[in-house]
Amino acid sequence: MSNVSISTFNAWVTIEGQTCPVFALKHINRRSAMCWIPSQEGKKFSVNWSNSFREKPVHAELSIDGVVCSTHYMLDLLDFPDDPSAIGISYATTSDFTRRDFVFSAIQVTDDDAYLYTLDSPPTFGTIQLELWEADIQQIERAPFQHRYGSDVLEGQTIHEMSKKAGSHHVTFGGEYVVPRATVNMVTGIRKGDAPLASFTFNYRPFDILRAGGIIPPSPSQTIVVKSEPVDDRIRDLEAQIALLRAQKAEPSRPSRQKNDFKTHWGHDSRSGKTVQVIDLTDL
Template sequence: MLQRGPYWSWVTIDGTAVDIYDVQQSGNLTTCWIPSEAGKKFAVNWYNSTRDIPLKASLFIDGVHCDTHIMLDARNYPDKPNGVGVSYARTSEYTRRDFVFAPIQVSDDDDLLDSIDDSRDLGVIKLQLWRIQVQQVSTRVQKHEKRRTLEAQVVHERSKKAGSHHVQFGQEYASPAPVIDAVQAREIDAKPYLIFEFKYRPLSYLLIAHEIAPKALYTLSPTPEIPDSFEEDESLGGYNGRTIGGAVRETSRIEARLRAIRAQRRDRLELPNFKMRIKREVIDLT
């Protein structure tokens, strides 16, 4: 779980917070590495313990803008939530698709060589927090705005992202349009107030290729439940998811390293007892 002052952000897989590795801070940016699991759904969460100022949160996955929502300040909106979880994107007024980790497909097609640089955003989940000035809040049924989707990716075998993961939207399923708090506001600053960045790779990649995993700083055990003031976000886009023997030996080696890493961890974060409460916040910058 990443933290800057009263702001926290973390990624959950199957409801469990993933470990974070090699945390770095520079200016308004906080970054880390996390292990991804192919075929697993996940959610991006953040929590504000004070809510002293209203904030707009923009979520980018693999360079694609997937979600924007608002966290209102406690002084003017005391009954609003302190936390938000985003696990899917709406694809229409009546459907949505979950965020899912998936393997990146690799090809030797040289036509893909020109697109190697275009893959630089693959493997990055970025949450930007912007300070805003709220002008008006109204209640209405959410309107869907068509946005770019996350689909299967193919990269050239020379790409550094070959053998890694990316994010796809999962199967579409029914979900009626929710009633939301639509917020009209303007950004105060020319750049984000804070940025949380999660660089994700398969765990074996972190351990073997970059030896990042042994630098683990924090782990959450047990995983916290969702707080009373935590909401599941409903906005989308705009302002409103070798040989057999050798393989066995390698797996055993990795598992042994993981056990050693976990045994050495001293820093654990305690969070309050959380329960889910679903609310909606979106923004309309007009």
């Protein structure tokens, strides 16, 4: 399974163009779902979602490791039939014409005691959350994109080497690059309701950690398969073993030689001319 569905919405993660499988999918309620995905160090990724019907405008909010990285709108199909029904978010904007991509990165560890506080209060990481809200649209203006400044950024994190989360990944913003300034629908609106229409949570960890924790099942080559033998074959094998034991029991055993168990034979005494019994001591 690679995508998560809630009502008419679908969400999935792609890592450098390849759809990422999901594991341990759990629908918490009819509007909320949670799953696990394997992160890949140094790889860029995109969070994608679609709405099959687009009955109403939707406000989307993407948070990664507790930081809001993107907010945008998907407009309704009736008034905006040419707009896309699927959106992918792979970057955060840093100005009107610059971006930084989302990248899975290794968490830096240190033995510096100054970072001991991270044992009790580690930085927030390991979670990608997409919330989709019904929107009340107030104004739409076709205009060149305008970046809203003041957002938080995702930079490298350092934790103490004794932390339970050592060896995990977190998300950082990649290097900044320039793109042409696009003309878009600059939408002004507010989200409606007390809860989102759909909430998708993708928990991420390195593949090996998810497998060790039982989230990802072992591969077939790692699974020990015990073949069940037919009952008749097992009976025949046991009978053959019993017959062999009985044969060994019935075989006469060679008596052990006692201390006085000598070999004897009859010989001729040349001096007396008589036949005498000879005791053979060569085996002693």
